[in-house]
Amino acid sequence: xxxxxxxxxxxxxxxxxxxxxxxxxxxxxxxxxxxxxxxxxxxxxxxxxxxxxxxxxxxxxxxxxxxxxxxxxxxxxxxxxxxxxxxxxxxxxxxxxxxxxxxxxxxxxxxxxxxxxxxxxxxxxxxxxxxxxxxxxxxxxxxxxxxxxxxxxx
Amino acid sequence: xxxxxxxxxxxxxxxxxxxxxxxxxxxxxxxxxxxxxxxxxxxxxxxxxxxxxxxxxxxxxxxxxxxxxxxxxxxxxxxxxxxxxxxxxxxxxxxxxxxxxxxx
Amino acid sequence: xxxxxxxxxxxxxxxxxxxxxxxxxxxxxxxxxxxxxxxxxxxxxxxxxxxxxxxxxxxxxxxxxxxxxxxxxxxxxxxxxxxxxxxxxxxxxxxxxxxxxxxxxxxxxxxxxxxxxxxxxxxxxxxxxxxxxxxxxxxxxxxxxxxxxxxxxxxxxxxxxxxxxxxxxxxxxxxxxxxxxxxxxxxxxxxxxxxxxxxxxxxxxxxxxxxxxxxxxxxxxxxxxxxxxxxxxxxxxxxxxxxxxxxxxxxxxxxxxxxxxxxxxxxxxxxxxxxxxxxxxxxx
Numbered sequence: 001x002x003x004x005x006x007x008x009x010x011x012x013x014x015x016x017x018x019x020x021x022x023x024x025x026x027x028x029x030x031x032x033x034x035x036x037x038x039x040x041x042x043x044x045x046x047x048x049x050x051x052x053x054x055x056x057x058x059x060x061x062x063x064x065x066x067x068x069x070x071x072x073x074x075x076x077x078x079x080x081x082x083x084x085x086x087x088x089x090x091x092x093x094x095x096x097x098x099x100x101x102x103x104x105x106x107x108x109x110x111x112x113x114x115x116x117x118x119x120x121x122x123x124x125x126x127x128x129x130x131x132x133x134x135x136x137x138x139x140x141x142x143x144x145x146x147x148x149x150x151x152x153x154x
Numbered sequence: 155x156x157x158x159x160x161x162x163x164x165x166x167x168x169x170x171x172x173x174x175x176x177x178x179x180x181x182x183x184x185x186x187x188x189x190x191x192x193x194x195x196x197x198x199x200x201x202x203x204x205x206x207x208x209x210x211x212x213x214x215x216x217x218x219x220x221x222x223x224x225x226x227x228x229x230x231x232x233x234x235x236x237x238x239x240x241x242x243x244x245x246x247x248x249x250x251x252x253x254x255x256x257x258x
Numbered sequence: 259x260x261x262x263x264x265x266x267x268x269x270x271x272x273x274x275x276x277x278x279x280x281x282x283x284x285x286x287x288x289x290x291x292x293x294x295x296x297x298x299x300x301x302x303x304x305x306x307x308x309x310x311x312x313x314x315x316x317x318x319x320x321x322x323x324x325x326x327x328x329x330x331x332x333x334x335x336x337x338x339x340x341x342x343x344x345x346x347x348x349x350x351x352x353x354x355x356x357x358x359x360x361x362x363x364x365x366x367x368x369x370x371x372x373x374x375x376x377x378x379x380x381x382x383x384x385x386x387x388x389x390x391x392x393x394x395x396x397x398x399x400x401x402x403x404x405x406x407x408x409x410x411x412x413x414x415x416x417x418x419x420x421x422x423x424x425x426x427x428x429x430x431x432x433x434x435x436x437x438x439x440x441x442x443x444x445x446x447x448x449x450x451x452x453x454x455x456x457x458x459x460x461x462x463x464x465x466x467x468x469x470x471x472x473x474x475x476x477x478x479x480x481x482x483x484x485x486x487x488x489x490x491x492x493x494x495x496x497x498x499x500x501x502x503x504x505x506x507x508x509x510x511x512x513x514x515x516x517x518x519x520x521x522x523x524x525x526x527x528x529x530x531x532x533x534x535x536x537x538x539x540x541x542x
Binding site: 033034035036039040076077078079081096099101103104105106107108109110111112113114115116117118119120121 | 165169171173200201204206209210211212213214215216217218219220221222224225226227228229230231232
């Protein structure tokens with residue numbers, strides 16, 4: 001399988017990684033960046049936010065919405081969809097507070113819309129915080145998703 | 155092997171939603187193999203790049219906290235009938251796969 | 259647990275149980291269908307008979323979990339498998355024919371009573387009989403994987419068609435009684451009948467899970483279950499699910515495609531008369 005070469009343009013990989021890691025991504029064309037290791041390895045939400053967005057300061061409001069079950073059918077496969085009508089979306093991140101590594105997944109946007117859906121693993125009932133960076137500001141929507149013990153299986 | 159599947163749906167407000175289903179174990183590195191008792195090494199998709207007509211429009215960053223056989227969905231408001239969407243991913247071992255689909 | 263009090267159903271069961279002399283008639287079965295369906299339409303007001311296609315997802319008590327299914331259905335996990343199913347169905351036999359040449363009944367009429375043999379024909383049975391008749395190897399695992407895909411491919415072609423099982427023959431009526439007996443009989447260490455959970459306690463919770471209504475059981479099968487997917491074997495037929503349920507009440511599961519589960523499938527299909535098929539389905 002041919003490995004896709006992600007880097008396009010003139011920026012060296014090292015510079016780009018630093019820029020991406022420090023949350024200095026430009027809002028327009030995002031040259032595909034390296035995997036945000038620091039964010040994924042953060043043990044707290046604040047560390048993860050700072051590592052990925054470069055800030056943890058959140059704007060008030062309800063510009064971000066979440067579609068997710070109130071209760072998971074299966075903690076290994078919990079569907080979640082983050083949506084926003086904000087303009088100039090730069091990135092979306094999903095933080096599962098009670099997971100050992102809270103930073104679960106993110107989307108860096110450079111032409112796509114303000115939508116990110118996926119399925120996450122949850123070890124226990126937890127708030128799931130969904131952040132959207134748009135126009136240089138950080139917005140948040142949060143939902144608690146319950147993970148329970150089942151009764152019937154088969 | 156093209157095990158990555160893509161579905162493109164028209165969005166209500168215009169544009170399209172793209173959903174990708176990748177076949178991948180997404181191992182955390184913490185699970186023990188029942189037979190050997192050894193920990194199964196971490197093996198998960200790290201980045202997934204979406205492109206519209208060859209131009210990158212998004213990159214998803216995944217960790218082992220994403221479910222096995224990841225399902226990733228984004229929207230591309232500017233997509234039109236006749237465009238081509240490609241997705242390609244790379245995992246922590248350097249393995250990769252891709253898929254391509256035309257917007258109908 | 260609230261017992262069904264005034265249903266003709268309970269009365270009918272007492273009669274059959276006691277003497278066993280008078281076999282059930284076609285018109286009595288018809289009355290039982292109306293009583294069964296009427297019970298659920300009353301228990302879940304606002305639902306139409308068609309709503310029961312979606313199983314537990316249709317129940318108001320499932321609101322806190324319904325988004326699991328709604329989000330899954332945006333890209334049904336079985337969709338890529340349905341392409342594979344079509345290929346498997348159309349694959350030519352050594353003799354040049356294919357499953358398309360099989361003698362199958364319309365998908366919404368199964369199980370079908372065969373007066374010549376006195377047996378019930380299921381989709382599984384018909385597929386394997388056809389393979390055998392054409393000199394091909396039968397599908398050994400009749401509960402999962404390939405067989406489930408073949409059933410999904412065949413039955414989905416009848417989506418929207420209302421369940422219409424023929425119970426006009428006395429032989430079919432005997433199978434119906436056997437299935438009904440199974441459904442309402444207590445079994446297992448937990449001493450539950452199918453009805454205890456899926457009639458008397460439908461919509462109630464068993465720890466974190468919600469019990470589905472018996473009405474509609476099987477209309478969406480085969481099923482792609484998240485729980486089975488996590489274990490690596492996502493597809494399941496009705497008889498796979500029956501076995502699981504029996505084990506859940508700590509009863510010995512019966513053999514897939516054996517008499518007990520065929521009779522049970524027949525009874526449930528008759529109770530579903532009028533519900534449109536919606537195959538396959540995705541569930542927890």
